[in-house]
Amino acid sequence: MTDLTRTDAVRRHDPAVRGFASDNYAGVHPEVLAAIALANGGHQIAYGEDDYTAHLQDVFRRHFGETAEAYPVFNGTGANVVALQSLLPRWGAVVCAESAHIHVDEGGAPEKMGGIKLLTVPTPDGKLTPELLDQQAWGFGDEHRAQPLAVSITQSTELGTLYTADEIRAITEHAHQLGMLVHVDGSRLANAAASLGQPLRAFTADVGVDVLSFGGTKNGLLFGEVVVVLNPEGVRNIKYLRKTSMQLASKMRFVSVQFEALLSGDLYLRNAGHANAMAGRLEAAVRKIDGVEVVRPAQANAVFAILPREVSERLQKRYRFYFWNEHTGEVRWMCAFDTTEADIDAFAEAIAEEMGRA
Amino acid sequence: MTDLTRTDAVRRHDPAVRGFASDNYAGVHPEVLAAIALANGGHQIAYGEDDYTAHLQDVFRRHFGETAEAYPVFNGTGANVVALQSLLPRWGAVVCAESAHIHVDEGGAPEKMGGIKLLTVPTPDGKLTPELLDQQAWGFGDEHRAQPLAVSITQSTELGTLYTADEIRAITEHAHQLGMLVHVDGSRLANAAASLGQPLRAFTADVGVDVLSFGGTKNGLLFGEVVVVLNPEGVRNIKYLRKTSMQLASKMRFVSVQFEALLSGDLYLRNAGHANAMAGRLEAAVRKIDGVEVVRPAQANAVFAILPREVSERLQKRYRFYFWNEHTGEVRWMCAFDTTEADIDAFAEAIAEEMGRA
Amino acid sequence: MTDLTRTDAVRRHDPAVRGFASDNYAGVHPEVLAAIALANGGHQIAYGEDDYTAHLQDVFRRHFGETAEAYPVFNGTGANVVALQSLLPRWGAVVCAESAHIHVDEGGAPEKMGGIKLLTVPTPDGKLTPELLDQQAWGFGDEHRAQPLAVSITQSTELGTLYTADEIRAITEHAHQLGMLVHVDGSRLANAAASLGQPLRAFTADVGVDVLSFGGTKNGLLFGEVVVVLNPEGVRNIKYLRKTSMQLASKMRFVSVQFEALLSGDLYLRNAGHANAMAGRLEAAVRKIDGVEVVRPAQANAVFAILPREVSERLQKRYRFYFWNEHTGEVRWMCAFDTTEADIDAFAEAIAEEMGRA
């Protein structure tokens, strides 16, 4: 019908330029684009009754166990708000770390769209513990207190740290004893798997997590996350919540096939493992530079460092990255699936140069 | 880094099979996929500060006038709920046709996510008029009545009909006199442009529409809609509403470049015009078949018909399509950008065959 | 401590003046004020753990059966929104008459505060039937449709009509078969009991109603309604919903003791029966006046009539009442517990006078 290669769109950027601002700045892995092309053509039932979404159930069951159910959605905030609503009655609240994405980076969507109160806990490293959970997990049965019936943790965390499987198990066991359900914001769950060297289920389904936001966008997809129900007894009716939360994709085959590309083979590990390795390479390099303080060990694909503000500001003219904490001058350097060793080496050299001019 | 063509995903469907169930069943136009590939590679700022989204502003201003602002979102329900929130205070209500997508097909998202009351009006053909609007546009200043401060119309309508520019102008003028703002659900706005033979702005910006949900998914995109602000004096702060409504895409360049592919040249008209023509061809063919009643003229890409229920049920074993009204037996046949003349002819022949067996 | 009779407040109205605008215009029955004084003095636990609220459970169980639970709230809109939330998941919808108070007179509170979609049905007399219910009770299991999981009916209705117990049973049986729960907006339930000559439970608990908004304000209380759970298996957690919906009174003893005054003896029937009788007297009187059309039989405490608009407008200068329908000129005349026979006779005479001048 038409010339398959023609398009009126124009390339408007230099595909050789990469920075350290965010794994969301990266594009799409070629295998993922190829998968989308595979799923194209002809008609497939809309809104999730297509063959790709059906198959995706098998893929997720393989990774997360026989009871897993996969509900593709558009984005991470959507996945989180859908998942949290599924855990809570109208009067429920969620305990989370003060640094949780749902608290600081979702524009109030949990409260505004889900009516969900967040009860936050300060943490040194973005990780909750049973003891920290107890700071907010009280007042059960008292209607004056929004009932803390769920806990949400992030793996890997917004601060670049990791929970071990045992640490997550300690939280789920404590939460379940209190009558709470457990959500994992796993927008970077693959990075955790790569870093821990464990299967995805080892630190989710196998240690009692009830529902999971499984990330794709930050790991090489065009777009797409999956709400994964691990405990179908406790977590029901995601399909209604997804629709009413405006997260039901009509041409869902194209979300599902991307996750098939990611998870059928080892692409999720190749991408995440590579990003982690680049962060490790960067951490090692900057630890050698006098005056740069690595704030937390880089357990996933982020390096957090403190260096003189004017150095950071000069560096930002050469490479994109963000200040994490305006007060302390802490910066965040993220690596992505497409970050290269050469990128790291050049960036580390630039840091050293600018430090030398400090 | 990797083999660009390898993917672990598998083709799971026959790309030669097409039906008449929905324009959402179709896939992605090749020019759109090519555009996505163009925008891939390297890093681009996330969340809409990329070069493609910047350029998209020009594209939309060219189509909708110098004041137009384009806010890409994920899907149609998201576009509508974001747009309607922008028109309403917390106590506002929207007048719409009883057949409006926002009322019957969005799982209650306007009410649940936006807190928006819908005041519906029965219509014969899915189209409001100033007179029909008056059925619900009253009680201004009375706090006991959710204040009807916006009206939402659909172009082309859910019933396959079209508003003329003058008809829309009559509604916007009446609404504005009443102090109401006007939203157009344009998930099939391109079909209207193709059918009316008018530029997009002729029946939107030029006749007083305040905000628009501009559809891409049903017209050959992978996914994506755009909230288009036409009256920036009356419609503000979409950026906050988009985020808090979970409709802010991180890798937005890939939404924007699809719309660039659609709207830079004439792809939007080619796709929509073709779908319309196929509906016209189908309408013409079935009008010749005794016992098939075409319910409404096919002004866009849908044909609505009544035929014996058992005939429809036999037909559904050969081609996918939906009953529109279970009580009357009315069915809907949608054409898409990829429907072929051969598809139409074969389907019309199948209808004739099954009618012959009635 | 202080002079018990002194107050700095001043009487600002003529207590001899009464109209026909609303049973909300009336004040407080003296026995109710006396009950409030009884409950005053000393300390009682706040927020519903007082002795009066404890006793109120017995009172309601006596009227509604052994499983009844009574949750006092502030007002009718609050009672309705709390009750409806208890029946619905986040994606639920309520089927109701187009004339229902929840749809037309609550400022959108069900949608805005409860996120509840209302699916309305036109009715001739404000009463649903199983057949009318079916107009909206469909699409179960389809996430594109807000799930119609509850039905709300009003007894006596906003149009002054009554359901018989059998009519309500027909609705509850049909609804329950469909998996729906049933709410009764009983802001004038006592008027129904007085008119039907049946105990309150005969047309609520005994015929399958799940939850009830039981009205007090319109029947002689200072303020107060009660959410009555009749089916504790299906309706849970009102206590949390009441608090989060801002309907938990701190000095609840004063709400509860008013209902004790109303329901311990026969005050609810005396008040409501009197108001009904006054409406009947008015209906009888105006039926004799040429040119006044009584629109619906006055089965409770309201008379709806059509008469020439200019007559109504002249009458409104002498007595307060409302137009019910601006288009048809229909007016509503409400009687209250304090309406006297002399009031009725004088008003009927005024109507006759003004009609004579038409």
Added chain:
Amino acid sequence: MTDLTRTDAVRRHDPAVRGFASDNYAGVHPEVLAAIALANGGHQIAYGEDDYTAHLQDVFRRHFGETAEAYPVFNGTGANVVALQSLLPRWGAVVCAESAHIHVDEGGAPEKMGGIKLLTVPTPDGKLTPELLDQQAWGFGDEHRAQPLAVSITQSTELGTLYTADEIRAITEHAHQLGMLVHVDGSRLANAAASLGQPLRAFTADVGVDVLSFGGTKNGLLFGEVVVVLNPEGVRNIKYLRKTSMQLASKMRFVSVQFEALLSGDLYLRNAGHANAMAGRLEAAVRKIDGVEVVRPAQANAVFAILPREVSERLQKRYRFYFWNEHTGEVRWMCAFDTTEADIDAFAEAIAEEMGRA
């Protein structure tokens, strides 16, 4: 019509028993009951168009200045949620102290009913400062962060402390410079006036507060609070918010006349000043008891103290009061308008006795 003194209700408590649990445990001041009786009888327009509510505007203007507008509501949570909604767009957030009533005692109503995110700040004494405000007042213009467009402070605070007028002015000036509006939760504002020896406006309207929740229930009313708009330029449309938030009383004359009784003369000061004096007497008495630590100075009507847990538990068998902090053993002793000197002396003696048995 009926015997004015008869009621079927029964006195169920001992009016001589008072405790130290809450000022909500107290009943109604006799002058307030007398005022309600004054306003009774005859008909008055419902929903706030009555003569008492009209006059109340004068009363509030006298106390708060010529631009003040008074909107009576049912309860404190309702007043706060209505007021905060008036300050915020749909994407707005409120900065408040971690100990704020809106955060810890309203069952999540701000989030669930208003969709409002709360950004909390730990404080030593329940009081914000400009510096503490800055901990959360940032990220303006960034849609990823719920926009902190309002601040809410409590006067007197939940911890029994007071802001001076200058301290409030410092907050409002700083907030206004940041583009934020200021709400005061004044459920105990009269206690502040009595303690500061200043008119109500001196530390509200005169120092830049935009909207106020003015408390009545805790200061001797049957029920009722008032949302007071002090800055009508910045705070609009309370009437719609009040209705849609289920806080519009039908028989509003009875809310309004109570506030007239409170504020026309000096009853608000007599009640609050007395409660404050009783707290002062208690504080003085317990400071003399070895082993009882007064945690914060009793600036209003509450005393916070730490004493051995087993002593508190024995005391609770004699007098009602609450633990404030289960971890530290801190208890709260509230005085009310009806607390007597004899009550205080007996309670202090009981404390001393139980301490002696420690």
